Amino acid sequence: MRTRISAIRIVLLAIILPGIASANAQLTTDFYIKSCPSVQSIVRNGMMVAVRNETRMAASILRLFFHDCFVQGCDASILLDDTSTMQGEKTAFPNANSVRGFEVVDAIKASVEQSCPGVVSCADILALAARDAVVLSGGPFWNVRLGRRDSLTASYSLANSNLPAPSEDIDTLISKFAAQGLSVSDLVTLSGAHTIGQSRCVNFRDRLYDYDGSAQPDSTLSAAYLAQLQNVCPSSGGDDNLAPLELTTPTRFDNIYYKNLLNGKGLLTSDQELFSSNQTSTVSVVQNYAASSRSFFTNFPTSMIAMGNISPLTGSNGEVRINCRVIN
Ligand code: HEM
């Protein structure tokens, strides 16, 4: 009897302990295993269709997840449309005329609702879609932790204050990530998402003509790259002209983003700062990933999981929205 009880105890401890060890025990990879076993394949199919139609959509969905998680946690708050009583996040400065992919999330959500009505949150759909975006672009796979609920609110002001700006220096970037519980190494690792996708001219023009009021280009820009960018992005006008964030293989998820930083070919100030600020804590990580794709591919999932763990909503603080754009 005694040994039996202690055996049960050990089993119970084995179940409970990992929950205590993790601050986000409520998220689990098998959350929908009974309630919606097809959710993973539905999201993957939706992403395949979207990316086949437009390659850039992989990047856009990955960014959408980041911009969701940094504002009230990963709670699909970014997906809410403005209402007469609530100014949402879509018109906040970092998002306006910039974040995209809402129709893709809507289409995936509609398919999921057909199979499992009212079960899968928009926040979890976005987390799965972001992982699939990385895989479809040639990046690493990871098991996504699930069980987030959708917010009843959104925050225009937190979107403006929490999201990093492309002109920010290394100290500001580090502190904005720290405010979300993310490390310096997470900052460098997650910035590697800029191996895919595009930026508008308005976000890097200052570096090409008048950096920091110097009337000169940013001296960290390689000369050839500078000339190339000036062609795309004139000193005035053309705000929405696009340049790839990583010029060598702009649609492929790989470690070339980091190699380019070593050569003065980061597009945004926030990219080049990871290397050119000379801060040992970020430079060493950039050098590691530039030298080892394997190291980047090992760490990127870990940092995505850390970002995905930011303040998940549980219980009656959240809901499973039927339409990702409006609360039920
Ligand atoms: C470190 C601070 C970061 C800053 C300052 C930043 C800033 C930006 C800016 C300004 C753009 C271009 C937007 C436009 O021109 O409309 C962009 C694009 C993008 N960002 Fe970031 N970002 C950061 C970190 C991240 C992170 C952590 C991720 C994801 C894990 C991410 C994923 C992306 C992707 C994939 C794109 C391309 C989107 C597309 O082509 O639609 N970024 N980012």
Ligand SMILES: *[C@@H]1O[C@H](CO)[C@@H](O)[C@H](O)[C@H]1NC(C)=O
């Ligand atoms: C396909 O991509 C284009 C932009 O390249 C977009 O306008 C269109 O809505 C997309 N169609 C579907 C079905 O996603």
Ligand SMILES: *[C@@H]1O[C@H](CO)[C@@H](O)[C@H](O)[C@H]1NC(C)=O
């Ligand atoms: C970083 O180091 C390089 C090479 O020593 C130097 O040219 C540059 O001015 C330094 N940058 C900063 C921001 O200290």
